[in-house]
Amino acid sequence: MPSALRAECGQLWRLRGLLAVLARRELAARFAGSAGGLLWAWLPPLLTVAAYYLVFDVVFGMRLGGAAPAARVGTFLIVGMLAWMAFADAVQRGLGSLLEAGGMLQKNPLPPGLFPARTVLASGAVFAPLMLALVPLYAGAHQFRPGVWAVLPLLALQGVLSFLAAYLLAILAAALRDVAQVAGVLLSLGVFLSPVLFPVGLFPERWRWLLWLNPMTGPVLGYQAALLEGAWPPAAVWLSIAAWLALLAALLSLALARSRDQLVDWL
Numbered sequence: 001m002p003s004a005l006r007a008e009c010g011q012l013w014r015l016r017g018l019l020a021v022l023a024r025r026e027l028a029a030r031f032a033g034s035a036g037g038l039l040w041a042w043l044p045p046l047l048t049v050a051a052y053y054l055v056f057d058v059v060f061g062m063r064l065g066g067a068a069p070a071a072r073v074g075t076f077l078i079v080g081m082l083a084w085m086a087f088a089d090a091v092q093r094g095l096g097s098l099l100e101a102g103g104m105l106q107k108n109p110l111p112p113g114l115f116p117a118r119t120v121l122a123s124g125a126v127f128a129p130l131m132l133a134l135v136p137l138y139a140g141a142h143q144f145r146p147g148v149w150a151v152l153p154l155l156a157l158q159g160v161l162s163f164l165a166a167y168l169l170a171i172l173a174a175a176l177r178d179v180a181q182v183a184g185v186l187l188s189l190g191v192f193l194s195p196v197l198f199p200v201g202l203f204p205e206r207w208r209w210l211l212w213l214n215p216m217t218g219p220v221l222g223y224q225a226a227l228l229e230g231a232w233p234p235a236a237v238w239l240s241i242a243a244w245l246a247l248l249a250a251l252l253s254l255a256l257a258r259s260r261d262q263l264v265d266w267l
Helices: 003-014 016-030 039-059 073-095 102-107 114-142 146-175 178-193 205-213 217-229 235-259
Strands: none
Touching: 003 016, 003 235, 016 039, 016 114, 039 073, 039 114, 073 114, 073 146, 073 178, 073 217, 114 146, 114 217, 146 178, 146 217, 146 235, 178 205, 205 217, 217 235
């Protein structure tokens, strides 16, 4: 791990108690004053996956080809879309976290990483239980094969991936506000350049390498293998995740080193 990032992570670990408090407050603040409270955190993704199942599997009874990891379209879509929503929510909220905390950072010598980490943890508290809930719902189809437990390391690695991406974008957004707009567009379009909406086998083979330019291709394929087939994800999934983690860690460390003396002024 690059030195600048290693030092930042060390600070976050020492302040882990404060980080947990900030994450709880972040989650509570999102729905403060509403009668439903935290129910509104889970309701939108739950309604989304329910709609996929109702429309594609029940109403239209759509089916995928034999090369797909699942026969039913809705059942297939739920796995990838829930993972993508978790990533997009964490990154979208995290990239604006430094700008929102600008006043606090100007008055207190807190490590800036607390704020993107807070938003990523809060998003994880919403989506991780939903992903874990898919384990008993899906595992019966393949007799609870042990590969289904690959969901646990995949969730942990996705959390780290989301934090690195969110923190990097947060620093870039502090330097140039247009980054937030560009990132929003990329997160909206990125779902189409991933195996979320279609099995990877349906993507033209000569253009399939483009899917690996999306950092969520590896995790999505991993979730599909684990939940839909009960199989341990192949080596390509773990290598892709490791490559993206290494790249984002290097870029974030460089951004931290370059922005150390200017970040508060940008905010």
